[in-house]
Amino acid sequence: MPADGRYAFLVEWLDPQAQLLRQYMLFYYTVDRTIEMDDVKNRRKFLRRCEFPTITFEDLYVGGTVSVYSRELNIVDYGDEFTKSAIEKKSERTLGLIKPDAFLKVGKIVDAIYKDGFRVAQLRTLQLTRRDAMEFYAEHEGKPFYPALTEFMSSGPIVAMELVADGAIQKWRKLIGPTNTFTAQKEAPSSLRALFGTDGTRNACHGSDSTASADRELGFFFGSPSRFPSTARFNNCTLAVIKPHAVKNGHAGAILDGIIEDGFEISALQLFNMTRTNASEFLEVYKGVLPEYSKLAEELSNGPCFALEVRSENAVQALRELIGPHDPELARVLRPTTLRAQFGVDKVMNAIHCTDLPEDGQLEVEYFFRILQNN
Numbered sequence: 001m002p003a004d005g006r007y008a009f010l011v012e013w014l015d016p017q018a019q020l021l022r023q024y025m026l027f028y029y030t031v032d033r034t035i036e037m038d039d040v041k042n043r044r045k046f047l048r049r050c051e052f053p054t055i056t057f058e059d060l061y062v063g064g065t066v067s068v069y070s071r072e073l074n075i076v077d078y079g080d081e082f083t084k085s086a087i088e089k090k091s092e093r094t095l096g097l098i099k100p101d102a103f104l105k106v107g108k109i110v111d112a113i114y115k116d117g118f119r120v121a122q123l124r125t126l127q128l129t130r131r132d133a134m135e136f137y138a139e140h141e142g143k144p145f146y147p148a149l150t151e152f153m154s155s156g157p158i159v160a161m162e163l164v165a166d167g168a169i170q171k172w173r174k175l176i177g178p179t180n181t182f183t184a185q186k187e188a189p190s191s192l193r194a195l196f197g198t199d200g201t202r203n204a205c206h207g208s209d210s211t212a213s214a215d216r217e218l219g220f221f222f223g224s225p226s227r228f229p230s231t232a233r234f235n236n237c238t239l240a241v242i243k244p245h246a247v248k249n250g251h252a253g254a255i256l257d258g259i260i261e262d263g264f265e266i267s268a269l270q271l272f273n274m275t276r277t278n279a280s281e282f283l284e285v286y287k288g289v290l291p292e293y294s295k296l297a298e299e300l301s302n303g304p305c306f307a308l309e310v311r312s313e314n315a316v317q318a319l320r321e322l323i324g325p326h327d328p329e330l331a332r333v334l335r336p337t338t339l340r341a342q343f344g345v346d347k348v349m350n351a352i353h354c355t356d357l358p359e360d361g362q363l364e365v366e367y368f369f370r371i372l373q374n375n
């Protein structure tokens with residue numbers, strides 16, 4: 001937790017009725033976890049200081065989104081120097097990779113990442129070509145392990161992540177452990193490389209070693225989104241979306257792991273920050289059908305979510321079995337081992353969206369992995 005104080009953020013809200021971009025100063029008081037908002041243009045109080053449990057200090061960073069009474073507020077800047085320096089100090093960025101040998105451990109690794117207090121700002125699956133791997137590891141060119149390393153790194157899908165925390169670079173290197181898996185097993189047996197690595201080269205994870213390399217490496221993976229095509233296959237598939245409340249409560253890793261352990265293939269995975277407009281468009285079919293339609297759209301745009309292309313035989317039906325009834329209360333009584341029974345709260349915060357109808361599996365995957373990803 002940061003030093004007690006009043007933290008200020010400049011936020012913007014697109015007023016759909018007036019088609020105006022409205023600006024507010026949002027204040028967060030750490031001492032009693034209350035918020036307050038001023039209208040910037042009219043210099044008037046917009047929201048009196050009040051408790052607002054759905055917004056936590058961790059949700060407040062430039063580029064983030066918070067929802068206040070159904071208004072989706074984009075945080076565009078810090079409101080003062082005190083806030084800027086306090087937040088930037090705890091916002092170091094690093095590149096984390098899950099290498100091909102640990103791809104199936106993505107759930108366990110994501111779980112460890114959240115438990116260690118990181119924020120995941122970006123995450124996506126991708127497949128490196130041999131040439132990509134050679135470029136990424138160019139500093140090792142000429143070393144005896146270089147051919148095996150680049151061959152290994154392009155041998156299957158990997159997960160690239162932008163991880164944010166106070167001292168993220170060292171924190172992540174500590175979590176992954178020593179480079180060599182066997183050394184890690186001796187010296188840091190609970191580290192990710194000790195648990196999930198294979199040998200000296202196939203060592204489960206990568207982490208940047210300095211701010212300069214973090215900048216370069218984040219640019220390599222996230223600088224131009226079209227550089228790495230989606231790993232989605234768009235066949236025999238269904239869509240699952242781990243909802244923002246479940247991500248915020250640290251359940252994303254356990255849900256991913258539950259899906260993998262049940263024998264499904266996760267062929268594409270990406271973190272998205274959905275706008276309210278996108279969420280409403282995606283859920284349009286439920287308009288007039290589910291009374292909670294607009295709350296569902298609000299929840300889906302309430303923070304980062306994880307979208308997954310999941311593949312298996314009869315993918316849509318099979319995944320629905322694992323995820324369970326729409327209403328988690330019902331799920332806890334009827335199907336207590338399902339994912340919604342374990343991680344859902346109510347009909348809106350029911351942990352996971354999954355495709356309903358077999359004919360919609362591919363379409364829903366396309367919405368995230370073709371339309372949104374290329375936006």
Ligand SMILES: Nc1ncnc2c1ncn2[C@@H]1O[C@H](COP(=O)(O)OP(=O)(O)OP(=O)(O)O)[C@@H](O)[C@H]1O
Binds near residue numbers: 206
């Ligand atoms: N002596 C070695 N024998 C085999 N493979 C090695 C050796 N040294 C490094 N590697 C491989 O090359 C990668 C890059 O090496 P580097 O020295 O940069 O290690 P690191 O910084 O701990 O790992 P990374 O850069 O992947 O986080 C290692 O993660 C490992 O996969």
